[in-house]
Amino acid sequence: MRDIILFTLIVAAGTGGELCVSRAMKVVGEATSFHPIEIAKVILRALRVPWMWLGVAMMAIAFFALLGALSLYNVSFVVPVTALSYVAGAFGGVAFLRERVSPQRWLGVLLVAIGVTLVFLGKS
């Protein structure tokens, strides 16, 4: 039960947080250069978008759940299990950000998911 709660928090809060951050960055606009001043400006602009704060809060929850999981299991087990978020991520990108995912990209996502499953089954 503890494991299910930990991994659900990592996947759900992590994916939700990333989607919020991604949405915020679409509002902020493209970073035009890698100059430190430009990067600082982009970060400051990002901090004024509420989606960013919601995203950061969710990612913080996912982070502490990750710390808990890492105290119990190997990192080469924990991190692949968190890749369950690929399924959530692809659907979330379509539903939440209105991104179009081509059949070819779906195939790639599917292969990644199969690989992640094998990694999970290979828990020795």
Add this chain to the structure above:
Amino acid sequence: MTSLKTLHLKTYLMIAVMIVAGPLGNVFLAKGMKHGGALSIWPPSALYQTALNVFASPSIWLGVASLITFFVAYMLVLSWADYSFVQPASSLAYGVVALLGYLMLGERVSPLRWAGIAVICVGVFIVGRTDPRTTAHETPERL
């Protein structure tokens, strides 16, 4: 207007930073958490003591620094590329994390797990050949 070639180049550069810094961060976190022993989070005084122990570990801070590097690269790349492109493309990190776990922490990784990682890489290759951006960039009136 950024040319498509530059867009691809800087996208792959940022993804390269992500797939090194992210796994390195996770491995450092794992190293730090292994030193802490059993975690008690109740009552609150025990949680406080656990938090003190966790954040006294240098490995945890190295991990946090790596993950911040990862996060900045991630934020930058998401400002021009699609989430559903960036997330699958960065999945090479799963190979890197297993490799680093094996090399730095001496974790045992089974053949089946390595096979899974190879399948992930094929998936990543297919995803990497698709266009990084599918949505038009417009002013944020949708919010």
